[in-house]
Amino acid sequence: MAETTEKKKRTQVPRQKMPEQEPKVRAKNFDEVPFGFTPDLAKLEASRCLQCKKSSCVEGCPVSIDIPSFIEMILQDDFLGSARKLKEMNSLPAVCGRVCPQEDQCEKVCILGKKGEPVAIGRLERFAADYEQAHGEFVMPPMEPPTGKKVAVVGSGPAGLTLAGDLIKKGHRVTIFEALHKAGGVLVYGIPEFRLPKAIVQAEVNYLQKLGVELKTNMVIGKIYTVDELMANGYDAIFLGTGAGLPTFMNIPGENFNGVYSANEYLTRSNLMKAYLFPQYDTPIAKGKNVAVLGGGNVAMDSARTALRLGADNVYIVYRRSKKELPARIEEVHHAEEEGVQFHFLTLPVKMLGNEDGWVCGMECQRMELGEPDESGRRRPIPVPGSEFNLGVDMVVVAIGTGANPLVPSTTSDLKTNKWGYIIADPETGATSLKGVYAGGDIVTGSATVILAMGAGRKAAEAIHKYLTEERV
Amino acid sequence: MFEILEARLLATAVKQFKIAAPEIARKRKPGQFVVLRINEEGERIPLTMADADPQAGVITLIFQEVGTSTAKLGKLKAGDSISDLIGPLGVPTHIEKFGTVVCVGGGIGIAPVYPIAKGMREAGNTVLSIIGARTKDLLILEEEMAQVSNVLKISTDDGSYGYHGFVSDVLQDFIDQGTTIDLAVAIGPVPMMRVVCNVTRNKNIKTVVSLNPIMVDATGMCGACRVTVGGRTRFVCVDGPEFDGHQVDFAELVKRQRAYLDPEKKAYEAFLHPGGACLGGKS
Numbered sequence: 001m002a003e004t005t006e007k008k009k010r011t012q013v014p015r016q017k018m019p020e021q022e023p024k025v026r027a028k029n030f031d032e033v034p035f036g037f038t039p040d041l042a043k044l045e046a047s048r049c050l051q052c053k054k055s056s057c058v059e060g061c062p063v064s065i066d067i068p069s070f071i072e073m074i075l076q077d078d079f080l081g082s083a084r085k086l087k088e089m090n091s092l093p094a095v096c097g098r099v100c101p102q103e104d105q106c107e108k109v110c111i112l113g114k115k116g117e118p119v120a121i122g123r124l125e126r127f128a129a130d131y132e133q134a135h136g137e138f139v140m141p142p143m144e145p146p147t148g149k150k151v152a153v154v155g156s157g158p159a160g161l162t163l164a165g166d167l168i169k170k171g172h173r174v175t176i177f178e179a180l181h182k183a184g185g186v187l188v189y190g191i192p193e194f195r196l197p198k199a200i201v202q203a204e205v206n207y208l209q210k211l212g213v214e215l216k217t218n219m220v221i222g223k224i225y226t227v228d229e230l231m232a233n234g235y236d237a238i239f240l241g242t243g244a245g246l247p248t249f250m251n252i253p254g255e256n257f258n259g260v261y262s263a264n265e266y267l268t269r270s271n272l273m274k275a276y277l278f279p280q281y282d283t284p285i286a287k288g289k290n291v292a293v294l295g296g297g298n299v300a301m302d303s304a305r306t307a308l309r310l311g312a313d314n315v316y317i318v319y320r321r322s323k324k325e326l327p328a329r330i331e332e333v334h335h336a337e338e339e340g341v342q343f344h345f346l347t348l349p350v351k352m353l354g355n356e357d358g359w360v361c362g363m364e365c366q367r368m369e370l371g372e373p374d375e376s377g378r379r380r381p382i383p384v385p386g387s388e389f390n391l392g393v394d395m396v397v398v399a400i401g402t403g404a405n406p407l408v409p410s411t412t413s414d415l416k417t418n419k420w421g422y423i424i425a426d427p428e429t430g431a432t433s434l435k436g437v438y439a440g441g442d443i444v445t446g447s448a449t450v451i452l453a454m455g456a457g458r459k460a461a462e463a464i465h466k467y468l469t470e471e472r473v
Numbered sequence: 474m475f476e477i478l479e480a481r482l483l484a485t486a487v488k489q490f491k492i493a494a495p496e497i498a499r500k501r502k503p504g505q506f507v508v509l510r511i512n513e514e515g516e517r518i519p520l521t522m523a524d525a526d527p528q529a530g531v532i533t534l535i536f537q538e539v540g541t542s543t544a545k546l547g548k549l550k551a552g553d554s555i556s557d558l559i560g561p562l563g564v565p566t567h568i569e570k571f572g573t574v575v576c577v578g579g580g581i582g583i584a585p586v587y588p589i590a591k592g593m594r595e596a597g598n599t600v601l602s603i604i605g606a607r608t609k610d611l612l613i614l615e616e617e618m619a620q621v622s623n624v625l626k627i628s629t630d631d632g633s634y635g636y637h638g639f640v641s642d643v644l645q646d647f648i649d650q651g652t653t654i655d656l657a658v659a660i661g662p663v664p665m666m667r668v669v670c671n672v673t674r675n676k677n678i679k680t681v682v683s684l685n686p687i688m689v690d691a692t693g694m695c696g697a698c699r700v701t702v703g704g705r706t707r708f709v710c711v712d713g714p715e716f717d718g719h720q721v722d723f724a725e726l727v728k729r730q731r732a733y734l735d736p737e738k739k740a741y742e743a744f745l746h747p748g749g750a751c752l753g754g755k756s
Contacts, residue, residue, distance in 0.1 A: 061729065112558040179692050181510055181557040189690075200630055218559040220692055245694035248704070256699055256706065256725055258732040264694035273516070282542050283515040283689075358728030373476035405693050407711065452676075 012195065015117035016045040024336040027308045030193045030276055032059070037127040039079070046074040048112065049119045056109040059119060061376035062455035063162075065089045065108060071124055083132035086125060089167035092454065094133060094189060094200045097126025097427065100451045101329050105197055111448030133203050138210055144171035149468040152177060152235040153222045154408065157185020158450045159241035159393075159441030161204065163464075164213045170465045174212075175235075177219040182272065185243055185448070189272040190264070192302050194309070198271070222407040227415070227437060237436045237464045240423060242459060244442035245405035249398055250294065254352030257287050257360040263299045263399035270306050277326060288395025290314045292363055294349055295399035296321070299449075301332040303339045303420040308339060315341045316391065320348045320368050320381045346370070346381065350388070363391045402447050412437075422446055474507075474554040474694045478531060483613045484606075486538040487581060488547050489523070496529030497522075497560045502641045503588035504566030504683065504715055507692045510557035511549070516542045519688045521585035521714070522561070523614075532560075535584035535613065540737050541744045562691050566681070570597040572655035574680075575647065576622070577640050577669055578604045583614050585683055588725025591621040593658075599623050601652070603643045605661075609634035615715065641668040659718060663737050664725050670718040682718035684709045686729055700726050 018041075020026075021170055037045065044412060049071045057067045068321040069237045071083035086093040102108075102122035112117030139193035149172045156178040156451040164174045168300075182188050209215060221227065230238055247262030249255050266285070269275040275285035290411040291307040293300050317336070319326065322345045324387045337343075353362035367387035370379035404421035416433035418425045422431055423439040430438035440456030442448055478489040495508060506521040524533035534739055537673070538547040566589050576594045578586035583604045594600045602622035606612040607630045619625045626643045627635030638660070647654065657680040659669040666682045675682040686709050687696040693711035698707055701722035707713065 179559070180690065181559070189694075217556050220562065222561060223561055224500055245690075245692065247694065247696040249696070256729065258729060262696040265689055265697045266696050268689050274514075274577045278542070278736065279743060281514045282545075282740070284740070286732070329696060357726065357731075407693060 094129035142319035155241040156183035159453040159457035168460035179295040257354035302400035502565035506563035507560030579665040582661030604642035
């Protein structure tokens with residue numbers, strides 16, 4: 001009886017919002033948008049969790065975090081314990097608490113969501129992880145004795161970092177080879193500071209280094225060493241988590257005018273190279289006044305919001321389908337709208353216009369309407385005849401997805417790829433066509449999410465551990 | 474960190490660094506480049522390697538101070554270090570025995586031409602080299618080029634040294650004299666490469682040029698370095714830096730190279746005159 005009353009009381013607490021910067025203020029700075037829960041807010045939110053015996057949220061999590069336990073520890077004031085509980089299954093909780101699409105995963109299946117709003121699992125994860133980064137001392141997790149095996153990890157994005165954390169704890173020697181000058185992959189070059197502060201990523205990378213992971217930056221595998229050479233140099237297994245580092249353009253006339261960026265370039269300049277701090281930092285970036293961002297995913301929202309912060313008067317998201325089909329997270333769309341990003345739905349750019357100096361000065365567009373559903377299940381956009389119009393812009397960011405960077409596959413003998421150039425790997429183990437070589441993340445699946453890449457890293461880590469310990473290598 | 478072992482002034486505002494980079498030196502081939510970053514605030518600067526010594530583990534870079542980043546680089550001395558060096562990048566020069574190869578280098582472009590001329594000579598080609606600069610003081614690597622070339626011709630725009638005129642004029646002379654040329658390699662400022670390509674186009678001489686557009690990551694990820702070759706968009710960092718010069722859209726390349734001229738000029742002025750150039754003016 002008492003328990004039922006208690007449960008009833010819990011369900012009466014509304015889902016707690018994170019305090020955040022005012023839209024007008026934050027659209028002019030690069031500081032993180034939400035401030036995060038205070039301990040009181042976190043405990044109030046944690047009190048909503050019903051502690052289900054059969055917790056569907058855990059099944060909804062690609063890395064199977066023990067969600068009820070970490071939430072209960074928050075409620076019990078054991079914030080550090082909660083963070084450690086998270087880290088048992090997730091090497092990057094401060095990252096995932098911010099960028100995971102929880103609404104499609106753990107929170108989607110939360111029992112509270114059936115009648116009302118689900119527990120804010122992501123916000124709680126972020127709270128515990130941030131608390132640990134701010135207050136916790138480094139505690140060495142249980143480490144297995146050294147196995148004497150060496151693993152090379154190519155790429156330090158979410159897949160590689162997760163795998164490195166898992167394998168070092170299993171007693172293997174792990175070396176990460178990163179092509180850029182900073183570790184983190186898309187977490188540092190792609191996701192903006194206002195959504196994922198770089199200090200958070202750096203702290204997670206530092207943690208792995210404290211566990212003994214060796215990090216070698218500035219190493220473009222395929223160039224300085226091929227995968228074959230790494231094998232010959234004594235690595236017993238190799239994981240390829242190179243990401244989907246090839247920009248896609250529209251292939252329409254005028255795309256090489258100045259001021260037309262791939263989202264990869266625009267975000268890399270701003271995030272990795274800190275061009276928003278030019279000239280304090282040496283890398284420049286165009287500051288368009290009227291900016292079109294092509295595409296409707298999270299990367300498009302990140303680009304649009306970056307353009308606002310760099311001083312644009314008008315930023316347009318140009319998307320060929322309707323609002324309903326936007327692939328971006330609802331929260332990201334919402335944030336973009338609040339900050340003043342304007343949406344041109346059912347619009348397809350057909351040509352970029354340029355001035356004498358070679359700078360983009362406009363974009364010819366065509367209105368679309370939705371027809372029958374296509375292979376993806378979404379209604380196919382069809383051009384409306386005679387609906388062409390000119391959008392006056394002085395900068396364009398093309399954010400319509402990425403392809404497979406061929407650097408590693410093209411320099412590795414017998415590594416099988418599919419017709420798009422992605423590496424063919426077993427979805428359960430990450431095993432490729434080459435013995436001892438595993439792959440995961442965007443270079444296998446094409447552009448996906450941080451947590452899916454982490455899930456792939458986790459599975460590949462298990463498979464590599466099995467390969468190194470059970471089979472004769 | 475990568476230590477600068479030797480820093481030498483080759484010509485006005487042109488410097489040569491020898492940098493300890495054993496892994497890159499071991500792997501590098503003619504035509505390839507590195508990206509370097511001086512420090513935390515630095516840009517990623519692409520530079521073609523002028524030479525490498527795999528035994529000593531050293532690469533040679535030659536650069537001209539033209540803006541903030543290269544001026545900052547130029548301030549470094551032997552014993553100093555740069556924080557990042559990435560390479561070898563790009564596709565190496567296709568070197569084989571073609572017969573007679575003309576190697577044309579203009580200004581700072583002589584630096585990347587040198588290892589190619591050397592490689593071509595080692596592959597058994599007859600190497601005719603033409604190097605030029607605006608004026609005698611800006612001419613670099615004359616001795617080195619002489620060593621690896623069967624014939625070396627020199628030109629200066631102002632006539633202060635060698636032939637009075639452009640490298641393309643000297644090339645035209647070779648052609649007019651009936652020299653059989655199997656391949657031309659031309660590296661230098663875009664106008665120079667364009668003129669050389671016009672000269673060779675008439676005689677159907679295959680001409681390789683090495684392009685230096687703006688780059689960021691230089692691993693094929695960002696597309697900043699895209700250039701139109703034969704009507705197709707290519708990425709210089711991974712598909713190049715060398716292309717068939719007769720197919721390159723040089724006009725587009727020039728415009729793209731100038732994309733950040735204004736902000737960079739302002740930053741450079743601020744760098745040269747910290748605190749502002751008009752301190753005495755009205756406030």
